[in-house]
Amino acid sequence: MYHPELAGKVDAQRQAIMNMGKDIEAEARRCFPGGHLVTATYRQSTLALEQTATLLMDPTVPAIFEGAFQFQGTFVRVDVLERMDDHTWRLIEIKASSRAKAVHLDDLTLQTYVLLSAGLTLSASCLMHVNRQYLFKGDVPDVQQLFAIQDFMETVQERLPAVPGQLAAMRAVLTEAAPPVIAPGPRCHTPHSCPFWEYCTETKPARWIYHLPGKKETFYKLTKRGIVTIDDIPSDFSLTDIQRRMKENVEWISPQLLSRLRTISYPLHHLDFETLMPGIPLYEGTRPYQPLPVQWSNHIECQDHRLHHDAFLSRTQQDPREEFVVTLLASLGTEGNICVYSEYEQYVLLALAEAIPQYKRELLQVVGRLWDLLSVIQSFYYHPGFSGSFSIKSVLPALIPSLSYHGLDIQDGVQATAAHYRMVFLETDWVERERLATALLEYCARDTLAMVELRKILLDKAEHAIDPSL
Ligand code: SF4
Incomplete structure (x- = not known):
């Protein structure tokens, strides 16, 4: 929000993942023939809301791609909104992964919350992901087989009551004069690597405990004890062989x-x-x-x-x-x-x-x-x-x-x-x-x-x- 210029450049790995995600999304849209795309970009939020409203009112539109919705300052774009026969809508989030993950449910819950609050009637809240078992028989992929759609409405409904509190907490952080003091650690890479990692860690010592290989719990245990560098790890702290070698920091040649x-x-x-x-x-x-x-x-x-x-x-x-x-x-x-x-x-x-x-x-x-x-x-x-x-x-x-x-x-x-x-x-x-x-x-x-x-x-x-x- 305040210092986007401090973010690192998108690396080749992230760019490749993003490109593949875009290709998969385009392919997934073929499952909804006749669907209309909201063409306004992410910077054109007002136009996107207007285009979405027009498509919602048109009963000949079977599905809306990238529909924009807003409720009390929270703005979302929905991958697919499918018009159902019973005058309800099916919300579908497209994911390039081969299975649903917890982080996808956070995304889905927020989207569902905004759409329901904006007055839409949803009959399903789904994740659409790639079916790894699909065997390509040549020519054009059968998108109905290539993708699997799972309805998570029940799980999402259980999570909905927590959303207003979570949004309020996020807004409170955004109105603070200074960023929250939170130490970087392994969680900054879960589920995705944070682009501010280099900025947040530029003053860390070369032998920061983060670089210790192995389970991330070790990092948190050591941090809790106030230990910053690998050299400060006490000798009674249990380490794996490789961690111990890194702490000893000398060349080791096994007789074997x-x-x-x-x-x-x-x-x-x-x-x-x-x-x-x-x-x-x-x-x-x-x-x-x-x-x-x-x-x-x-x-x-x-x-x-x-x-x-x-x-x-x-x-x-x-x-x-x-x-x-x-x-x-x-x-x-x-x-x-x-x-x-x-x-x-x-x-x-x-x-x-x-x-x-x-x-x-x-x-x-x-x-x-x-x-x-x-x-x-x-x-x-x-x-x-x-x-x-x-x-x-x-x-x-x-x-x-x-x-x-x-x-x-x-x-x-x-x-x-x-x-x-x-x-x-x-x-x-x-x-x-x-x-x-x-x-x-x-x-x-x-x-x-x-x-x-x-x-x-x-x-x-x-x-x-x-x-x-x-
Ligand atoms: S602490 Fe971690 S998650 Fe937070 S901005 Fe820094 S790198 Fe990103």
């Missing part, structure tokens, strides 16, 4: 690290996938939010440490899965372990084995050769530069600062997904498409090269570590 690193067999492949997860299925035989692999990178290290690189990037609007599998199997061959960083590649390979039965046997053999570097690091090594995170984006700069993701056009998986979607489905300029393809290939190759170098440096550290038992 060396033997674990030597369990691999050559040629050693280093594999990484990038995937799309479209809420509205794109290809026949796929379901909403099913990961669709579109890119792989494989750095292959031979026994004599020679290194070569293979890659695949889907560049067309065709279903990428079969080409992905054929090229991948050719690159992986039948020998050597396959180093990955997380269980995600295994998950995608198993899904591919089910989707393309003719390659099931080979894909399952590939799964049997996977070797997870992440789990080895988590169990047998710690570096203060990790700051409690074992993400490759934290581990790489701590161990090999010269090989970071800085300088790459694409720096994380969310940006990669968005760039791939843009390259294949939106971009018409071939020069820009080529630029995106190059950026995607560079990013995915960096992930696999990072694994090669991380394994090498860990091996070196393990070989030169002093055995504490000696």
Whole structure:
């Protein structure tokens, strides 16, 4: 209300979620043929109220999209308001998620409160969300199957009596001369990350207890005891192994690290996938939010440490899965372990084995050769530069600062997904498409090269570590 300029920029992840939400909302409206959209924007509230009133009065309008309502200063826009035969209305909020969540009920309750108070007769108060079980049979998605509508009127009615008090409390805060003094913490990211996080935390120390990995209850327990930094945590406070290592803040090399690193067999492949997860299925035989692999990178290290690189990037609007599998199997061959960083590649390979039965046997053999570097690091090594995170984006700069993701056009998986979607489905300029393809290939190759170098440096550290038992 007062200092919107202090909000951080919308990051790639949030932007991607917002874009997908808009696409899903547009698709969901197809469930209500003949519906009319209130075109006034969020800044044109008076016009939006007028347009809504006109549509409400017109009995030929079967549904209103983005209808505007106001009661005692509380203004809402309703995703769908459907006219029923018995002169009542059905309120429907569209959500891109695959199930109803508690936060959706807060939204629904407030909307219901405003509409009922404004004099509408509602027969249902519903959430409409994506049905993950829907199997796309090709051509155009069947929106009646793609979406599920659940009526929550009973639950909403139980919550309605609390709404006036909640609104009064919010108004009271808004009329205060200064913002409320509330300390930031993990709740600032639930259910969504607050855009003021950077502003609210800019004076926090580098080793603020918020950065301690693990359950958020630990943060609140420590805050209650007046503890601000990880270094101040008393020695009698119960910590997990990883939390303890972060508190000790020194490099730790398990005596078992060396033997674990030597369990691999050559040629050693280093594999990484990038995937799309479209809420509205794109290809026949796929379901909403099913990961669709579109890119792989494989750095292959031979026994004599020679290194070569293979890659695949889907560049067309065709279903990428079969080409992905054929090229991948050719690159992986039948020998050597396959180093990955997380269980995600295994998950995608198993899904591919089910989707393309003719390659099931080979894909399952590939799964049997996977070797997870992440789990080895988590169990047998710690570096203060990790700051409690074992993400490759934290581990790489701590161990090999010269090989970071800085300088790459694409720096994380969310940006990669968005760039791939843009390259294949939106971009018409071939020069820009080529630029995106190059950026995607560079990013995915960096992930696999990072694994090669991380394994090498860990091996070196393990070989030169002093055995504490000696
Ligand atoms: S305290 Fe948390 S929720 Fe409140 S403005 Fe700051 S970051 Fe946002």
